[in-house]
Each structure stands twice: as structure tokens, then as C-alpha cells.
Amino acid sequence: MDTRELLEGRRTQLIAMRRDFHAHPELAFEEHRTAERVAAHLASLGIEVHTGIGGTGVVGVISGGDGGEAIGLRADMDALSITERNEFPHRSRHPGRMHACGHDGHTTMLLAAAEALAVRRNFRGTVYLIFQPAEEGEGGARAMIEDGLLDRFPMEAVFGMHNWPGLEAGHFAVHRGPVMACADRFDIEVRGHGAHGAMPHLGVDPVLAGAALVQALQSVASRTVDPLDSIVVSVTQFHAGEAYNVIPDRAQLCGTVRAFRPEIQERVEATMQRLCAGVAAAFGASVHFEYRRGYPPTINDLSAAALCASVAEDVVGSQGVHLQFRPSMGAEDFAYFLMERPGAYVWLGNGPGEGGCTLHNPHYDFNDEVLLTGARYWVRLAETRLPADRP
Ligand code: NI
Numbered sequence: 001m002d003t004r005e006l007l008e009g010r011r012t013q014l015i016a017m018r019r020d021f022h023a024h025p026e027l028a029f030e031e032h033r034t035a036e037r038v039a040a041h042l043a044s045l046g047i048e049v050h051t052g053i054g055g056t057g058v059v060g061v062i063s064g065g066d067g068g069e070a071i072g073l074r075a076d077m078d079a080l081s082i083t084e085r086n087e088f089p090h091r092s093r094h095p096g097r098m099h100a101c102g103h104d105g106h107t108t109m110l111l112a113a114a115e116a117l118a119v120r121r122n123f124r125g126t127v128y129l130i131f132q133p134a135e136e137g138e139g140g141a142r143a144m145i146e147d148g149l150l151d152r153f154p155m156e157a158v159f160g161m162h163n164w165p166g167l168e169a170g171h172f173a174v175h176r177g178p179v180m181a182c183a184d185r186f187d188i189e190v191r192g193h194g195a196h197g198a199m200p201h202l203g204v205d206p207v208l209a210g211a212a213l214v215q216a217l218q219s220v221a222s223r224t225v226d227p228l229d230s231i232v233v234s235v236t237q238f239h240a241g242e243a244y245n246v247i248p249d250r251a252q253l254c255g256t257v258r259a260f261r262p263e264i265q266e267r268v269e270a271t272m273q274r275l276c277a278g279v280a281a282a283f284g285a286s287v288h289f290e291y292r293r294g295y296p297p298t299i300n301d302l303s304a305a306a307l308c309a310s311v312a313e314d315v316v317g318s319q320g321v322h323l324q325f326r327p328s329m330g331a332e333d334f335a336y337f338l339m340e341r342p343g344a345y346v347w348l349g350n351g352p353g354e355g356g357c358t359l360h361n362p363h364y365d366f367n368d369e370v371l372l373t374g375a376r377y378w379v380r381l382a383e384t385r386l387p388a389d390r391p
Contacts, residue, residue: 003116003379007372014112014375015368017041019090021104022366025079025097028134029143031056034077034107038131041111045118047129050152054144059153060129062117064386068125071385072158073378074337075110076103076135085362101359102163102350105366105374107131109161112371113378120379125386128153134333139295141336150340157304159381160334160345161374163366165358167349170373172312173325174346176305181230181258182265183294183331188213188276192285194249203247207240209283210251214238216275217255224271225264232258232329233268258329260297298335301342308344311381316373330359348374 007014026034035056042049048061056077079099084092092098114129130149134140167173190210195203220233233255240251257272259265269291280287300308312321325347334345348370356363 001119003120003376004372006116006119007112007375010112010115011372014108014371017111018104018108018366018368018371021107022099023090023093025092025094025099025104027081027097028078028136028138028140029055031077031133035131035133038077038107038111042114042129045115047114047118053149054133054140054147056133057140057144057147057149058131059149060114061153062114062127062129064121064123064125064127064388068123068386070126070128070153070155071382072128072130072153072155072337072341073110073113073382074130074132074158074160074334075106076132076140077107078103078134078136078140080136080360082360082362086365088365098362099366100361100364101136102364102366103135105163105371106161109371109374110378112375113382116375116379117382122388123383123386124388127382127386128155130158139333139336141333145336145340155341157385158337158341158343159304159308160337160343161377162332162345162347163350163370164347165350165353165364167322167325167347168320169349169351169367170316170370171320171322171349172316172346172377173322173349174305174309174312174344175300175325175327176302176323178260178297178299178327179345180298180327180332180335181232181260181329182297184257184265185292185294186255186257186272187290188253189288190251190253190280190285191287192247192249192251192283195247197243197245197247200247204284205247206249206251206285207247209280209285210238210240210253212283213253213276213279216279217272220268220271220275224267229264230260230329231264231268232256233272258331260299260327265293295331295333296335296339298332298345299338300344301338304342304344307385308346308381311384312346312377315377315380348377
């Protein structure tokens with residue numbers, strides 16, 4: 001049966017399923033209801049299901065005949081700590097929890113593809129459907145890998161997809177190389193010497209030293225990294241003091257670093273360390289600097305990206321596939337899969353980000369019009385990467 005026809009017949013149910021996920025968002029590693037529904041749906045399609053991988057992760061296994069290679073298709077299931085401000089009937093039932101990144105749509109698209117793949121069995125090899133928990137900051141991909149995902153389900157390649165507001169609905173952006181940046185974190189404590197606010201000469205002011213440090217840190221991007229390399233160094237927190245008339249004895253600065261290359265992460269860390277020590281010393285203060293690696297950069301494998309681009313073209317035509325779309329300084333834990341296996345992570349247009357329909361915004365909603373397009377892409381990708389007629 002033709003994939004498009006098969007999926008069209010499911011349109012109403014798929015939209016209802018997506019909206020049900022939307023109305024019942026669950027946070028990182030708490031995706032119990034979602035995982036249960038995913039597992040139950042896969043089982044109802046006759047697909048082998050494994051649950052509890054990396055916490056609440058679920059893997060479905062579809063085999064298409066003996067031999068052949070294996071690939072993983074991944075969807076994320078978690079929501080964000082945001083109170084939804086939409087008024088439509090499928091809005092979140094839970095204050096403080098919202099599918100504001102479209103993982104409800106990602107989960108639904110992969111379930112839709114699962115059905116078409118299972119019904120058609122038009123491939124040779126194995127497709128692993130990876131439903132991962134905790135993409136939003138908690139590293140659910142890493143948790144699944146540490147729980148043996150790739151040993152239990154050996155795969156040659158792995159693929160991901162994320163909706164993208166601002167890209168025309170149903171279009172694809174495929175990056176040859178970096179798609180998203182790393183997300184490192186830093187904590188700085190400037191230690192001075194407390195004093196009366198009226199007698200600053202008797203202390204060492206960590207607020208002043210901290211303020212100078214915030215400015216100095218802006219030189220990391222502007223003066224120590226090649227201008228053709230993109231990086232961000234943002235100080236996002238500055239905590240100090242509790243009274244009008246007291247110079248505190250310490251100040252806390254925290255923030256984030258985004259970059260696309262490991263060499264740059266190393267250079268940034270070393271430069272920040274030097275600036276902290278130097279600026280603090282210049283003010284007679286001391287400093288404690290801590291730099292922690294977060295999600296690695298998401299870098300597509302070149303041949304996997306080429307495959308994804310041609311598959312996307314098959315699905316929506318070449319005018320709907322963008323190969324020069326700008327990468328994002330945001331981060332994505334699909335990066336952990338790409339560090340283990342070659343693969344590619346593509347963006348599916350969610351339409352214009354009007355009225356706050358942008359990622360992580362309380363007015364966001366996944367665009368149901370692209371559900372079938374995303375599902376067709378998954379099916380086509382699996383059937384192209386694992387051709388049925390390969391000897
Ligand atoms: Ni997301």
C-alpha cells in the first residue's frame with residue numbers, strides 16, 4: 001500500500017493522538033503516561049517493544065527480512081516547565097508543564113511512520129524506533145546510551161528530526177555539518193572582603209570586580225576566537241549582596257557558552273579561566289571558576305545529510321528542501337547519538353513563528369499540517385537507507 005494513502009487514512013487519528021500528547025505534557029524522565037501510550041500503540045501494531053531504557057525510554061523494533069543493516073529513528077517525548085497560554089481545547093491540562101518544543105508532534109510522527117513501516121515491510125534489515133525521554137536539558141539520549149541502547153540494538157546509523165518555526169510548513173532544512181551548538185555552563189565566584197557600604201576602602205568589593213569581569217568576558221568572542229567561527233558567551237546570572245549599606249564578601253556569576261567545535265570549547269574555557277584570575281587579581285579579589293561541558297555540538301555526517309536531503313526531496317520536491325539554512329546556537333541532545341554513530345538531524349518547517357508560535361514560547365503549538373510530511377520522510381528514509389532489493 002502506498003505510504004501517502006496509508007497515512008492519509010490515519011490523519012484524523014494522528015491529529016487526535018498529537019493533541020492528546022499536547023494536553024498531557026510530562027517533564028524529563030517523568031514521561032510515564034506518554035511512554036505507556038507509545039508502547040501500547042506499537043504493540044497494537046504488532047511491533048516488538050522494549051520499555052524502561054534510560055528511564056522512561058521506549059524502543060520499537062521492526063524487522064524487514066533477514067540480514068541487512070539496522071538504523072535508528074529517534075523522537076523525543078518530554079515537555080518543558082512552562083505554563084501554556086494558548087486557549088484551544090487541547091491546551092495543557094497541567095499548569096507549569098507544556099509541550100512548547102513540539103515533542104508531542106515528533107512522537108506522533110514516529111508512531112505514524114512505525115505503522116507504515118510495519119504494514120509495508122518494504123525494507124531489508126531492522127528499524128529501531130527510539131522514543132527518548134528528557135531531551136530538554138537532562139540528557140535523555142545519553143541516559144539511553146549509558147543504559148546500553150546501542151549494544152542491545154546495534155545500528156549502523158541514527159537519524160533525528162525537529163520541527164522548526166520560521167521555516168515554511170512542510171519544508172526541510174538539511175545541514176551538511178554543524179546544525180546546533182554545544183551548551184556548556186560556567187559558575188564563577190568572586191571572593192572579596194565585606195565592608196560597610198560607606199567605607200569601601202576597608203574591603204575588597206566583589207561586585208565591582210564581577211562587573212569588570214562581565215565586560216572582560218565579552219572579549220572572548222570578539223578577540224580570542226576566529227571571527228568566522230560562531231560562538232556565544234552569555235553571563236545570565238549575577239548574584240551578590242543583601243543590604244543597601246553592606247559591601248558583600250562574594251559575588252556569583254553564571255552563564256552559558258555555545259560553540260560548534262571542540263577545539264573552540266577548549267580555547268574558550270582556558271581564556272575564561274585566565275580572565276577570571278586576571279580581573280579578580282587586578283581588584284585584589286580571588287576567584288573560583290568552574291566550567292562544565294553540557295550537550296556537545298550536533299554535527300551531521302556528510303553522507304547521511306546527503307541521503308536525508310535526497311529523501312526529503314523525494315517527499316516534498318527540491319524547492320521544499322533548504323541546504324543553506326543557518327544553523328542554530330541552541331543545543332540538542334541528539335548530539336550524543338551522533339557522537340556514537342553516523343547520522344543526521346533535520347529540521348521540518350513548522351510555519352511562520354507568528355503570535356508567539358516559536359520554540360519554548362507559551363503560545364507555541366506543533367503544526368498538525370506537517371504530521372504526515374514528517375511521517376512520510378521517516379518511512380522513505382528507512383526504505384531508502386535499507387533497500388528491500390539489496391542482494
Ligand atoms: Ni525540542
